[in-house]
Amino acid sequence: MLKQNEKSFSNFQKLIDFIIILTSWFLAYQIRFKYLGGAQQGLEILFAKISIFLVILSIYFLNKNKLYNSQRFNSRLFEILSIFKANFASFLALVLTIYFLFPERLSRTHLLIYFLISTFLLTLNRIILRNFLRRLRQKGKNLRHILLVGNGKQIENYIEMARKYKDSGLNFIGWIDDEDQASKFSIKSINSTYSTALEELRPDVVVIGYSGEMSYKTEVFLKENYNDIVPIQVLSDMTYSFVGHQIEDFAGIPLITVNQPTFSSLDHFTKRIFDTVLCSIGIVIISPLLLIIAFAVKISSAGPIFYGQERIGLNGRKFKMWKFRSMRVAVNNEDKTTWSSKDDPRKTKVGSFIRKTSIDELPQLWNVIVGQMSLVGPRPERPVFVEKFRKEIPAYMLKHKMMPGITGWAQVNGWRGDTSLEKRIECDLYYIKNWSFWLDIKIIFLTFWKGFINKNAY
Structure with a gap:
């Protein structure tokens, strides 16, 4: 009975969404072509044909985002974000299809109006439904x-x-x-x-x-x-599943993958595009500062401007993480086996300043652009310390399930430099398990809000 009720409710929700999508499409048509000036006339049949394709796309993406499953265990915010993600995906698919397959060019104003109206109505419908179900359950019904x-x-x-x-x-x-x-x-x-x-x-x-x-x-x-x-x-x-898990069906055999982050390939793509665009723009904007720092490093001591240090990244892969050189040129591999300290004699005068202000980290924007790092993620460590910590700190290696970052949840919470490794790992695992695009935005904001200067940065 319970399953049957859920199926009936799911079908009812699809019907409501069907009505909302068609209503939004034709309401946007009315606004654009009846009330706004300078519009072409006689496109009703074309828009009616496209509406059929739009409904199929929308229902598909809403279903793909599991919005026709029970939302009992999802928060209101999670459901709203899922609606936005599904509606944006269907809208983008529609725009790309029209661009490549239709000789006519549809009004961009109409498309934008549709997206705004449909997103609002789909979200409003779910909020009303949640409030209705909550009142029912408060009365002891639908439990x-x-x-x-x-x-x-x-x-x-x-x-x-x-x-x-x-x-x-x-x-x-x-x-x-x-x-x-x-x-x-x-x-x-x-x-x-x-x-x-x-x-x-x-x-x-x-x-x-x-x-x-x-x-x-x-x-x-x-x-x-x-x-x-x-x-x-x-x-x-x-x-022992610290960063999430995934459940798959292999020919009828359920498989549970432990310690597997739950974000999708679309999430990966969104994060990557965001990183690339923001870092590319950032490098152009701060290029005068980069040139000034490069010049200061060059004249402060003998040696190269940039310093590349081997680190362990996503899935244990090694890469060179770049910084402005802040210390004298290393001898006897001391840079690979020695952790910097507050009064480290190897630091140059310029190096002390750029390390304290975290300016030495700016070349890592290039690491992000080439796909070795992300703007936000667990900080990468040197191979020798990875081998050491993996034996001493529980779940340490799980941080490598995520692309390493320039800043991270541990850093904005004060766990950087010579601080508790256990607390840092705890923050890294929390970040991986609870990752969202909005959490990245929050961490970037906190990085700027709290400033780059930190008492543990040396």
């Missing part, structure tokens, strides 16, 4: 009644997340084999048998979760109860 089984940490995480997201509508009606955890969450502890609990409580879903060492209990439970009508959901023990 999903859950019976819990097991005592793993993942059960606790599941309860906490369900209560964090108020729109989830999950109601925990009982907990079997809770090992005295039920009282902590004000959930009824069930001491009767599973079959008795099913008969008395009539749950919509049974959720089971045992920790790794108790996983045999999951197998025993499923072996005894797999034939029941009530759906059973299994919470996997993801204790």
